[in-house]
Amino acid sequence: MPDAVVVTEDLKKYFPSRNGPVKAVDGVNLEVFPGEIFGFLGPNGAGKTTTLRILTTLVKADSGAATIAGFDVLREPGDVRRNIGYVGQAGGADRPATGRENLILQGRLYDMTLQQAKERAAELIAALDLTEFADRIAHTYSGGQLRRLDVALGIMHRPKVLFLDEPTTGLDPQNRANLWIQIGKLRDMGVTVFLTTHYLEEADTLSDRLAIMDHGKIVAEGTPTELKKLVAGDTISVGLMDDRKNAAIAALLAQKPYVRDFTVDDCHLRIVVEEGSKVMPELLRLFDQESIEVATITLAVPTLDDVFLKQTGRTLRDTESAGGEQG
Amino acid sequence: MKLLRDIGLLYKRKLMETLRNPIYIVMSMLTPVLYLILFSPLLNKLVGTGGTRSVLDLFVPGLLVIVAFFNGLFVGYGIIDEIRNGVIERFRATPTSRFAILAGPVLRDTTNVLVIVTLFTLVSVPFGFRPDPVGWLVLLVIISMLIITTASFGYALGLILKEEDRLSPIVQGVNLPILLLSGVLLPMELAPTWLQVLAHFNPVYYSVEAARVLCAGTIWDAKVGYAFLFMVPLTVLVVAWATRAVRSVVA
Numbered sequence: 001m002p003d004a005v006v007v008t009e010d011l012k013k014y015f016p017s018r019n020g021p022v023k024a025v026d027g028v029n030l031e032v033f034p035g036e037i038f039g040f041l042g043p044n045g046a047g048k049t050t051t052l053r054i055l056t057t058l059v060k061a062d063s064g065a066a067t068i069a070g071f072d073v074l075r076e077p078g079d080v081r082r083n084i085g086y087v088g089q090a091g092g093a094d095r096p097a098t099g100r101e102n103l104i105l106q107g108r109l110y111d112m113t114l115q116q117a118k119e120r121a122a123e124l125i126a127a128l129d130l131t132e133f134a135d136r137i138a139h140t141y142s143g144g145q146l147r148r149l150d151v152a153l154g155i156m157h158r159p160k161v162l163f164l165d166e167p168t169t170g171l172d173p174q175n176r177a178n179l180w181i182q183i184g185k186l187r188d189m190g191v192t193v194f195l196t197t198h199y200l201e202e203a204d205t206l207s208d209r210l211a212i213m214d215h216g217k218i219v220a221e222g223t224p225t226e227l228k229k230l231v232a233g234d235t236i237s238v239g240l241m242d243d244r245k246n247a248a249i250a251a252l253l254a255q256k257p258y259v260r261d262f263t264v265d266d267c268h269l270r271i272v273v274e275e276g277s278k279v280m281p282e283l284l285r286l287f288d289q290e291s292i293e294v295a296t297i298t299l300a301v302p303t304l305d306d307v308f309l310k311q312t313g314r315t316l317r318d319t320e321s322a323g324g325e326q327g
Numbered sequence: 328m329k330l331l332r333d334i335g336l337l338y339k340r341k342l343m344e345t346l347r348n349p350i351y352i353v354m355s356m357l358t359p360v361l362y363l364i365l366f367s368p369l370l371n372k373l374v375g376t377g378g379t380r381s382v383l384d385l386f387v388p389g390l391l392v393i394v395a396f397f398n399g400l401f402v403g404y405g406i407i408d409e410i411r412n413g414v415i416e417r418f419r420a421t422p423t424s425r426f427a428i429l430a431g432p433v434l435r436d437t438t439n440v441l442v443i444v445t446l447f448t449l450v451s452v453p454f455g456f457r458p459d460p461v462g463w464l465v466l467l468v469i470i471s472m473l474i475i476t477t478a479s480f481g482y483a484l485g486l487i488l489k490e491e492d493r494l495s496p497i498v499q500g501v502n503l504p505i506l507l508l509s510g511v512l513l514p515m516e517l518a519p520t521w522l523q524v525l526a527h528f529n530p531v532y533y534s535v536e537a538a539r540v541l542c543a544g545t546i547w548d549a550k551v552g553y554a555f556l557f558m559v560p561l562t563v564l565v566v567a568w569a570t571r572a573v574r575s576v577v578a
């Protein structure tokens with residue numbers, strides 16, 4: 001594997017509060033490799049933003065170490081800043097200026113000449129579909145348009161790694177889907193992306209690899225597929241026309257190596273298998289041979305929420321209502 | 328040099344904001360002009376003109392100083408907006424120096440104040456204000472230091488407090504005593520001793536005193552010396568403190 005672009009070692013950051021310290025980041029170890037989209041999934045208050053702020057030199061960790069593109073965030077903040085792009089939770093676009101002005105200023109702050117900055121701005125405006133509104137004052141942008149500008153600002157100077165903090169929070173489904181496309185384009189451009197989200201679908205769709213965070217700790221890490229394998233497996237539910245052959249079915253399923261677990265009651269079969277989409281046709285064929293009449297059949301694959309549930313005992317959807325937006 | 332270039336870039340960003348919304352300059356003129364028209368006639372009766380000098384020669388220099396003070400104090404609201412929109416955090420994640428992030432806006436505010444002060448001086452001339460040109464130019468230096476100090480102070484407050492509701496009481500709490508103890512509305516000579524002593528802790532008081540003698544044409548005066556003696560270190564201190572606030576702000 002190539003050298004990691006982001007490496008952290010036992011990062012910790014506690015914030016003082018009246019009821020004792022808030023362990024915002026509590027021993028985080030992770031690695032992000034070149035060209036991948038790395039997702040950071042966790043409920044509000046999990047410590048995602050604080051971790052990102054430590055990695056982008058905005059906040060100092062209490063202990064532990066982190067390097068970005070080989071530079072230490074504490075000792076070499078200047079080099080780190082030159083190598084990263086950062087789009088914070090709040091965005092970052094300057095509202096009283098036009099999108100293009102924002103981009104050119106951003107490029108200039110990274111030491112581009114005016115000419116270089118103008119060319120790069122034009123390039124990004126075309127690539128990220130900003131043309132229609134790039135020369136309007138950002139005050140007039142919709143939420144989705146602002147977010148696209150924010151992302152463009154983040155990659156203006158071709159950073160080695162782009163940090164996106166909750167890029168689609170507050171967007172409607174259509175704009176969210178649109179931004180996912182734009183973020184997908186970053187992968188094609190070869191940008192390494194480190195994004196945080198509390199949306200399961202987003203982490204699942206976008207990330208090549210992801211870490212699930214809760215209470216300042218990473219509770220699971222891997223590709224979305226690997227993570228879901230931590231959970232029991234896929235579940236195939238079968239509705240039968242009648243229950244006369246239940247005993248035979250049980251005997252049959254018990255012999256099949258791909259069946260991990262199953263239950264039969266009345267006209268209802270629940271079969272847990274490794275890879276449901278492969279097993280399903282085979283099962284149907286088997287039922288056909290044995291003249292077992294099937295009324296319905298559905299496949300449920302595990303979600304990242306099942307993974308979160310397994311690791312923390314809570315579901316992400318539950319924590320959603322509990323934790324308010326903070327930080 | 329990167330630092331100077333970045334200051335220039337960030338200055339231009341804020342200047343564009345003013346140029347797109349020049350109404351701000353007009354609004355800022357409103358308060359001093361109202362004082363000039365509705366308040367200075369009162370002084371005429373109270374103080375008496377005392378020879379050939381117009382009472383405006385006493386009153387307008389102080390107003391010029393107060394304009395600088397006001398414009399600086401309220402900038403905190405603007406930066407709270409920028410913190411909320413993530414602008415400050417975005418700049419902090421770039422290799423730009425923290426000082427440039429402060430200096431750009433502060434220099435824009437200084438420009439605004441110098442424009443307002445010049446316009447207001449011109450408006451006051453037909454009313455009878457006759458400042459000494461050289462003294463007036465020296466006054467601009469003192470005024471620049473004052474606006475740099477108060478704007479930096481305002482930004483630092485905004486960065487530290489992060490919310491309008493927390494900023495307002497402090498801004499108001501600073502504003503009124505400084506104004507009352509500045510001797511702008513009425514000369515501090517009319518005040519009892521304890522009030523005069525208190526006034527000597529007020530940077531605006533020194534600037535107002537210096538402004539009066541400068542506009543009267545006396546440049547080598549102890550009051551001018553005191554103003555510089557007080558304002559130079561204060562400016563350095565407050566700017567350093569505000570730069571630290573930019574460095575350590577967590578949005």
Ligand SMILES: Nc1ncnc2c1ncn2[C@@H]1O[C@H](COP(=O)(O)OP(=O)(O)O)[C@@H](O)[C@H]1O
Pocket residue numbers: 015016022023024042043044045046047048049050051326327577
């Ligand atoms: N500047 C701060 N001061 C005090 N507490 C903070 C600060 N920033 C974050 N926290 C606390 O740290 C925890 C993690 O916050 P954060 O990193 O913003 O989580 P996330 O981004 O996952 O929602 C929360 O409990 C939050 O209240």
Ligand SMILES: [Mg+2]
Pocket residue numbers: 045048049050089165166326327
């Ligand atoms: Mg967050």
